[in-house]
Amino acid sequence: MARGIKKKPETSSAILISSDERSRTKTGNGLPGLAIVTTIILGPIALITIPVFWFLGMTLFHAVLLTYFLQLMIFLVVVMISFYRSFGDEADALYSENSDNIALPDLKIWRSYSHDGTDDDATFIALIAEDSVQTQQIATDLARQGYNIHQTNDVDAMLETVQTRPVDWEFLIFDLDLLDDLESNVDDLIMFRETCARIPILLLSGSTSRDEFSDHRRAIGYATLRKPVFRSQLLAGIDTMRVNHQAQRKDPHQG
Numbered sequence: 001m002a003r004g005i006k007k008k009p010e011t012s013s014a015i016l017i018s019s020d021e022r023s024r025t026k027t028g029n030g031l032p033g034l035a036i037v038t039t040i041i042l043g044p045i046a047l048i049t050i051p052v053f054w055f056l057g058m059t060l061f062h063a064v065l066l067t068y069f070l071q072l073m074i075f076l077v078v079v080m081i082s083f084y085r086s087f088g089d090e091a092d093a094l095y096s097e098n099s100d101n102i103a104l105p106d107l108k109i110w111r112s113y114s115h116d117g118t119d120d121d122a123t124f125i126a127l128i129a130e131d132s133v134q135t136q137q138i139a140t141d142l143a144r145q146g147y148n149i150h151q152t153n154d155v156d157a158m159l160e161t162v163q164t165r166p167v168d169w170e171f172l173i174f175d176l177d178l179l180d181d182l183e184s185n186v187d188d189l190i191m192f193r194e195t196c197a198r199i200p201i202l203l204l205s206g207s208t209s210r211d212e213f214s215d216h217r218r219a220i221g222y223a224t225l226r227k228p229v230f231r232s233q234l235l236a237g238i239d240t241m242r243v244n245h246q247a248q249r250k251d252p253h254q255g
Contacts, residue, residue, distance in 0.1 A: 045071065108157070113139040113149040124168050127151040128158050129175035129204065134228055138173070138204075141231045153178060155185070159192050166196045171241065174221065175204040189220040200245035202237055204229060213240040222248070 049070060053063035109131045125147045129135040139149040147170070152158050155178065162169050179185045193201060203221035211233065212224040222244040225237045 045074070108152070108154045110150065110152045110154065110157075111139070113143045113151065115143045115146045115148060123147060123170040125149045126158050126162050126169055126172040128155055128173065128178060129153065130178055135175070138229055138234060141234055145235075155179075155188070159188065162199065163192065163195055166199055169196075169199055171200045171202060171238070173202045173204065175227075176224075177204070177206050177227070186220060193220060197249070200241045202241045211237065213237075213244075 045067075049067045050060075050063045053066055054060060058066070111131065123146075125142055127135065127139055127142075127149050129138075129151065130153050131151070135151060139151050142149050150158070150161075158172075162172060174189070189201075201221040203224040204227055205224055206227040208224055208226045211226050221241075223237050223241040225233060229237075
């Protein structure tokens with residue numbers, strides 16, 4: 001089996017940053033200027049408070065000490081106000097950016113999980129799912145089984161990558177919950193399965209009531225696991241997927 005992925009699509013080769021990240025860099029926090037001004041005015045305050053405290057009968061030591069604590073309290077209050085204002089300005093800037101009639105690009109993720117062995121012994125697994133704790137756990141469990149996992153929420157980029165060099169990939173895991181409209185994307189999955197018939201597909205779903213190891217969704221996958229997916233459940237689903245895939249390849253009329 002050939003090893004390695006020649007090239008991932010440029011739009012998915014890293015974690016992309018949407019345009020509102022740029023707006024955050026422009027807002028600034030305004031903290032240094034306000035803090036400096038506060039530090040400057042604390043001096044005249046001390047010149048006023050120390051004589052007042054001394055006139056009220058305090059010793060010079062106690063007057064200076066109380067003035068110090070008073071200055072410290074004023075400075076901390078000003079710093080808190082400054083932070084509050086900076087975060088408020090940032091939120092306003094982001095709201096202003098996003099409330100324009102501009103179609104901002106979706107945040108695309110492409111992550112890789114490597115196993116502990118050598119790369120020459122590993123095969124590649126395509127994982128199409130949102131970047132979540134559940135997805136990371138699935139990828140980690142697979143990596144411990146000796147696989148190299150590539151995970152993305154960009155359906156088109158991953159399907160195109162696998163179709164370009166199907167020999168590099170052992171199987172594909174697809175989270176159906178990633179799709180807003182499953183019916184409109186079924187044709188793409190069916191076409192992918194026909195194009196890459198040697199690659200079995202394992203489906204994930206949070207809407208199914210139980211694991212489905214039958215041919216209920218054979219048109220787009222060979223087994224369906226109900227989320228959340230645990231390690232033993234994942235391994236059983238992979239085994240069933242392979243069995244169903246081999247059976248379908250021996251008898252194409254099943255699919």
